[in-house]
Amino acid sequence: MKKFFVGIVAIAITMGMVSCKQKSEAPAAAEQAETEQVETKQPTIEEIVAKAKAEGANWSVDEWKSSTKDMMIALKPMLLKISEMVSQMEKDPSKAVEIMANMKALEEEFKPMENLMNEFEEIAKGTENGKAVMDDEAWGNQLKQELGLPDNM
Numbered sequence: 001m002k003k004f005f006v007g008i009v010a011i012a013i014t015m016g017m018v019s020c021k022q023k024s025e026a027p028a029a030a031e032q033a034e035t036e037q038v039e040t041k042q043p044t045i046e047e048i049v050a051k052a053k054a055e056g057a058n059w060s061v062d063e064w065k066s067s068t069k070d071m072m073i074a075l076k077p078m079l080l081k082i083s084e085m086v087s088q089m090e091k092d093p094s095k096a097v098e099i100m101a102n103m104k105a106l107e108e109e110f111k112p113m114e115n116l117m118n119e120f121e122e123i124a125k126g127t128e129n130g131k132a133v134m135d136d137e138a139w140g141n142q143l144k145q146e147l148g149l150p151d152n153m
Helices: 002-018 025-041 045-058 061-091 093-101 103-125 128-134 137-147
Strands: none
Touching (some): 061 093, 061 128, 103 128
């Protein structure tokens, strides 16, 4: 699980430096509507981290897994955006200059999420049950599959 989070952070930073989002308006509106639905049903990243700080020391492995899953659901829009950008770079490398020009804004957009994700991981590693969840790569891969996240995340 540790490698999973480290990989996500590395991909976010890398994609933040070399990618930009180029979509038509209709898919963007659909994605935004989906994101808003997820946010109203799921706790926010900030809420998950705050709860982990306050209660994480007493959580069971199952509670850590549930909170980690909530965290990944909250991060899913960002992760899918990164994956899409990777795909765009692979499809049309000639737009690298244009993509790199938009990198700074993307990096700034994801920085707060990256910081919260790192904080959540540190809190988890500070507890025996949380560390067990973070180190469980098989469960992490199963979670990625369940959430429909790309294999390269």
